Amino acid sequence: MAHTDKNTEPENTTHLVWREISRRSRDMEKFDVIVIGAGIMGSCTAYKVAKRGHTVLLLEQYDFLHHCGSSHGQSRTIRLTYPEECYVGMAVESSRLWDEAEEEVGYRVVTKTAQFDFGMADNRSLQLSIDNCLANSIPVRVVGKSDVGKEFSGVFTLPEGWIGGVTERGGVINPTKAVAMFQSLASRHGAVLKDRVKVTDITKVDGGVVRVSTVSGLTFHGKKCVVTAGAWTNKLMESITSSPCIFLPIEPLHTEVCYWKIKPPYTNLFTPESGFPTFASYGNPYIYGTPSIEYPGLVKISLNSGELCDPERRSWQVDMELLEKKVKPWIKTVFPNYIDIDAGPVITYTCMYSMTPDADYVIDYVGGDEFGEDLVVVGGFSGHGFKMGPLVGSIVAGMVLDDHTGNDVDLSHFRISRFMDDPRGNLKDYEDFVSLQKQ
Numbered sequence: 001m002a003h004t005d006k007n008t009e010p011e012n013t014t015h016l017v018w019r020e021i022s023r024r025s026r027d028m029e030k031f032d033v034i035v036i037g038a039g040i041m042g043s044c045t046a047y048k049v050a051k052r053g054h055t056v057l058l059l060e061q062y063d064f065l066h067h068c069g070s071s072h073g074q075s076r077t078i079r080l081t082y083p084e085e086c087y088v089g090m091a092v093e094s095s096r097l098w099d100e101a102e103e104e105v106g107y108r109v110v111t112k113t114a115q116f117d118f119g120m121a122d123n124r125s126l127q128l129s130i131d132n133c134l135a136n137s138i139p140v141r142v143v144g145k146s147d148v149g150k151e152f153s154g155v156f157t158l159p160e161g162w163i164g165g166v167t168e169r170g171g172v173i174n175p176t177k178a179v180a181m182f183q184s185l186a187s188r189h190g191a192v193l194k195d196r197v198k199v200t201d202i203t204k205v206d207g208g209v210v211r212v213s214t215v216s217g218l219t220f221h222g223k224k225c226v227v228t229a230g231a232w233t234n235k236l237m238e239s240i241t242s243s244p245c246i247f248l249p250i251e252p253l254h255t256e257v258c259y260w261k262i263k264p265p266y267t268n269l270f271t272p273e274s275g276f277p278t279f280a281s282y283g284n285p286y287i288y289g290t291p292s293i294e295y296p297g298l299v300k301i302s303l304n305s306g307e308l309c310d311p312e313r314r315s316w317q318v319d320m321e322l323l324e325k326k327v328k329p330w331i332k333t334v335f336p337n338y339i340d341i342d343a344g345p346v347i348t349y350t351c352m353y354s355m356t357p358d359a360d361y362v363i364d365y366v367g368g369d370e371f372g373e374d375l376v377v378v379g380g381f382s383g384h385g386f387k388m389g390p391l392v393g394s395i396v397a398g399m400v401l402d403d404h405t406g407n408d409v410d411l412s413h414f415r416i417s418r419f420m421d422d423p424r425g426n427l428k429d430y431e432d433f434v435s436l437q438k439q
């Protein structure tokens with residue numbers, strides 16, 4: 001006779017039979033689409049598939065809204081400024097989809113404000129970002145050392161030789177709230193969501209059905225499957241036993257997010273209500289930040305870099321020496337006297353980027369004899385994917401539902417095959433990506 005634990009009654013045979021039937025029927029669950037990984041990309045994909053009336057299962061290895069991947073925390077920038085034109089149009093369309101989702105759910109996850117990009121006047125990515133605004137009819141004001149004081153209550157100082165571009169189309173997304181929003185919308189449209197379910201294998205069975213196996217022994221079946229596993233993408237792809245392993249050049253980087261104390265008389269100047277922008281400072285160090293929202297009196301100023309890590313063996317440490325060397329001098333230059341840098345970053349947390357060599361995304365069918373177009377891999381968002389979540393969800397829904405509706409994005413930029421043609425991927429003539437920490 002089996003016992004569930006020492007405090008409960010012994011189970012009778014009927015109970016055991018019921019449990020076995022229930023386990024088998026759960027195992028036999030079949031969906032149009034199975035999505036693996038419930039960060040922003042998986043949650044948006046599940047929402048878009050469910051909204052279009054198809055059955056979808058979203059599986060997550062940890063608790064929903066956990067803090068171990070890339071989609072947690074309180075702020076992500078949404079902006080239209082990109083050195084590459086393809087992302088400009090995508091950001092415009094994704095912004096529209098953020099508005100649409102907020103309207104459907106009935107609350108806000110995005111705080112709109114301006115976006116300020118700045119750096120040395122000859123910085124190639126900055127120049128291209130400004131050019132792309134002009135080419136796409138996005139109003140941009142170009143400012144320099146002498147006139148930056150007219151913007152943002154005069155809190156920014158630009159060194160000699162620096163310029164900046166101001167657009168009105170920036171904003172801050174609350175990521176944890178946003179992921180929760182898409183999960184709840186997905187659920188409203190009938191998606192099945194399961195957390196603490198780690199997928200260990202994906203294979204093809206029974207004349208073409210995709211079978212997803214989990215560490216606890218459960219299996220699920222789907223017509224199509226989508227891997228949105230963030231920094232774990234290669235770990236999951238490598239665990240596929242039936243096909244030759246596909247290795248994608250997606251590297252997990254451990255990074256840190258820092259909040260700094262604004263000196264008390266100036267706290268109001270750093271809020272979105274006062275017009276303080278989301279910003280990016282190009283060059284080395286590449287620094288980015290968001291207005292004071294989540295912690296009153298604090299502003300987020302972080303380094304866009306990271307160090308290689310294993311997502312399951314992270315140090316979780318913050319490199320204070322690096323912040324001392326790279327971020328403090330930058331703050332002294334750009335916000336002189338406004339920030340209490342001696343207090344150090346008063347709040348820090350860690351996160352992971354999934355970097356590709358060209359900092360472009362991977363959105364593609366896995367291909368090959370076994371999976372063909374039945375398995376899609378979506379990853380390598382290289383520190384700039386969050387804003388695109390709703391659009392990526394829509395693109396991927398179109399890919400797995402075989403109609404490619406809902407977007408007209410040219411996906412050739414995001415193909416896996418670009419790394420076969422050249423391991424560096426898409427060629428770029430600028431270098432302002434997330435950098436390796438020691439550089």
Ligand SMILES: Cc1cc2nc3c(=O)[nH]c(=O)nc-3n(C[C@H](O)[C@H](O)[C@H](O)COP(=O)(O)OP(=O)(O)OC[C@H]3O[C@@H](n4cnc5c(N)ncnc54)[C@H](O)[C@@H]3O)c2cc1C
Pocket residue numbers: 036037038039040041042059060061062069070071072075076077078197198199200228229230231232233236255256257351352353378379380381382383384385386387388
């Ligand atoms: C510090 C930082 C700042 C950023 N700033 C910005 C910004 O300002 N603007 C912007 O647009 N983007 C930004 N990004 C990038 C953006 O956050 C990421 O591109 C995005 O969150 C990636 O989402 P994802 O769903 O691909 O990955 P994740 O959020 O990591 O989701 C993957 C999920 O898959 C799950 N999973 C993995 N393996 C398995 C398995 N075997 N079984 C089940 N589940 C599994 C994981 O647990 C995880 O929950 C930033 C990223 C970081 C780290």
